[in-house]
Amino acid sequence: MEKHSIYEPFGVDLDLVQGILREPDNHLIRKASSMKGHYADAKALDDLIHQGDPLHYEVFEKEVPQAYGHLMFGISKLQPGTVNGECFMTKGHYHAIPETAEVYLCLCGKGYMLMKTTEGECRAEYMERGRIVYVPPYWAHRSVNVGSEPLTTLFIYPADAGHNYGDIEQEGFPKRIYLRHGKVEIV
Amino acid sequence: MEKHSIYEPFGVDLDLVQGILREPDNHLIRKASSMKGHYADAKALDDLIHQGDPLHYEVFEKEVPQAYGHLMFGISKLQPGTVNGECFMTKGHYHAIPETAEVYLCLCGKGYMLMKTTEGECRAEYMERGRIVYVPPYWAHRSVNVGSEPLTTLFIYPADAGHNYGDIEQEGFPKRIYLRHGKVEIV
Numbered sequence: 001m002e003k004h005s006i007y008e009p010f011g012v013d014l015d016l017v018q019g020i021l022r023e024p025d026n027h028l029i030r031k032a033s034s035m036k037g038h039y040a041d042a043k044a045l046d047d048l049i050h051q052g053d054p055l056h057y058e059v060f061e062k063e064v065p066q067a068y069g070h071l072m073f074g075i076s077k078l079q080p081g082t083v084n085g086e087c088f089m090t091k092g093h094y095h096a097i098p099e100t101a102e103v104y105l106c107l108c109g110k111g112y113m114l115m116k117t118t119e120g121e122c123r124a125e126y127m128e129r130g131r132i133v134y135v136p137p138y139w140a141h142r143s144v145n146v147g148s149e150p151l152t153t154l155f156i157y158p159a160d161a162g163h164n165y166g167d168i169e170q171e172g173f174p175k176r177i178y179l180r181h182g183k184v185e186i187v
Numbered sequence: 188m189e190k191h192s193i194y195e196p197f198g199v200d201l202d203l204v205q206g207i208l209r210e211p212d213n214h215l216i217r218k219a220s221s222m223k224g225h226y227a228d229a230k231a232l233d234d235l236i237h238q239g240d241p242l243h244y245e246v247f248e249k250e251v252p253q254a255y256g257h258l259m260f261g262i263s264k265l266q267p268g269t270v271n272g273e274c275f276m277t278k279g280h281y282h283a284i285p286e287t288a289e290v291y292l293c294l295c296g297k298g299y300m301l302m303k304t305t306e307g308e309c310r311a312e313y314m315e316r317g318r319i320v321y322v323p324p325y326w327a328h329r330s331v332n333v334g335s336e337p338l339t340t341l342f343i344y345p346a347d348a349g350h351n352y353g354d355i356e357q358e359g360f361p362k363r364i365y366l367r368h369g370k371v372e373i374v
Contacts, residue, residue, distance in 0.1 A: 007323035009302050011312045014292065014319050016203060062321070069286035069324040071343065099256035103343050105201065105292075115196050125198045132201055134249070136194035137256040156258065156290050156343045 007070075012062055014075075019107035019152030021075045025063035030056045030091070032083075037169055038091060040176055044084035055079055057090055057143075070159035076104075078111070078143050078151040085178045089114070092142025092173065096162025099137040105154040106131045110147035112186070114173055115139040122174040124186050127153065140168055144177045146184045194257075199249055201262075206294035206339030208262045212250035217243045217278070222270075224356055225278060227363060231271035242266055244277050244330075257346035263291075265298070265330050265338040272365045276301070279329025279360065283349025286324040292341040293318045297334035299373070301360055302326040309361040311373050314340065327355055331364045333371045 013022040032048045035056055039045045048054065061074030081088045092114070095102070104113060106127040113125045113133045117140070125133045127143075135141045145151040178185040200209040219235045222243055226232045235241065248261030268275045279301070282289070291300060293314040300312045300320045304327070312320045314330075322328045332338040365372040 006304055006306070006308065006325060009300070009310050009312055009321060009323055009326060011300075011314070011318055011320045014317050016294075016317045062319075064288070064321065064323075069284070069288055069345070071288045071290050071321075071345070073290050073319065073321075073343075097256070101251070101256055101258045101346075103258050103260050105341070107203075113196070113198075117193055119193070121193065123196050125196055127198070130201050130203045131198055132249075132260070133198045134196060134251065134258075134260075136196055136251075138193060139196060154292070156260075158256070158258070158345060159288075 007065065014154065016107060019075055019077065021060045024060035024074065026061040028059040030058070032056050035091065038089070039083040039086050041084040041086065048083060056088060064159050066159050068160045071156055072159040073154065073156040076143060076153045076155055078145045080145050080148050080150065082179055085180050087144050087146050087177045087179050089144040090142045091165055092140055092168045094140040094164040094167055095157070096164045097160060100158045100161040101137050102135040102141065102155055102157040104133045104135065107152045107154060109145060109149050109151035111143055111145045111151040112177055113141055114144055114175060114177065115141045116173050120174060124175065124177070127151065142173065146177060146179055194252065201341065203294060206262055206264065208247045211247035211261065213248040215246040217245070219243050222278065225276070226270040226273050228271040228273065235270060243275060251346050253346050255347045258343055259346040260341065260343040263330060263340045263342055265332045267332050267335050267337065269366055272367050274331050274333050274364045274366050276331040277329045278352055279327055279355045281327040281351040281354055282344070283351045284347060287345045287348040288324050289322040289328065289342060289344040291320045291322065294339045294341060296332060296336050296338035298330055298332045298338040299364055300328055301331055301362060301364065302328045303360050307361060311362065311364070314338065329360065333364060333366055
């Protein structure tokens with residue numbers, strides 16, 4: 001009689017230079033059209049969508065049970081670019097179980113992890129190759145690419161955490177990150 | 188009125204080539220003398236201890252609350268060497284909350300993650316630079332260095348998981364890993 005179901009260990013290769021996860025189980029694609037409502041200049045985003053709706057970001061994950069105790073991990077790859085100066089970013093989310101943290105290890109590119117609490121606190125933590133960012137429980141988080149190449153990060157979070165995108169769609173973040181004349185502005 | 192305590196985000200630098208975590212909060216050192224009872228040849232280990240009790244492995248961690256939802260992360264650095272042919276290894280442990288997983292990313296060296304369940308299942312997952320090993324819930328795990336340089340891994344696990352070393356001290360692992368005439372033997 002088994003007390004609990006046993007999940008098999010596994011290994012997977014990660015190209016640490018290019019940030020490529022070999023043989024991901026899930027591949028999520030977000031184009032510019034997925035980002036409506038997130039940028040300050042809605043018209044500029046519409047123009048971008050009409051000009052071919054370019055790839056915005058991708059998530060590559062290994063599949064594990066979305067259950068307490070398991071850890072989800074994968075690669076987030078965010079393209080460089082701006083929407084009328086506002087740097088390309090991910091939608092951002094709270095965890096559905098808000099008291100769960102997430103660890104990010106940046107492998108390529110330059111950017112920020114933008115974080116906020118429901119109480120209105122906001123932090124921007126710089127990311128470049130080799131930088132680990134700790135997103136503690138209760139902090140919504142979004143990646144922002146301020147560089148000229150994809151911003152690629154390895155993420156790990158509790159597999160039962162879930163994603164709450166809706167609150168961010170309503171609230172937005174208190175700060176936006178722009179690239180103007182080659183200079184980063186967090187405003 | 189705050190609903191819950193808010194923990195501040197932070198970043199930390201990891202040298203991805205050498206596997207060095209900058210400014211760790213905790214530094215655990217295990218010498219050969221910490222490993223009594225773990226190797227097949229107790230006399231050979233005693234000899235090693237009397238010959239200067241060399242460094243066996245180190246753990247460098249960032250400090251986060253050991254509470255549900257947080258994630259502990261750090262670097263494990265295991266020296267190369269053998270005890271009469273049996274490769275240097277870590278003590279190995281179950282998690283005190285056994286239904287918690289752990290993710291390892293190998294940065295340097297060559298070795299195995301040796302894993303076992305209380306039911307007697309045993310797996311050895313190869314590790315080298317860029318290899319991620321998923322240690323699912325309920326699997327005890329130990330690193331084994333089969334190379335000629337330190338085996339260095341980044342680990343991430345639920346911060347409330349805790350460590351249960353005692354059961355491994357009693358049970359050991361069903362398999363041992365030897366290096367004989369330059370060849371790895373898992374027996």
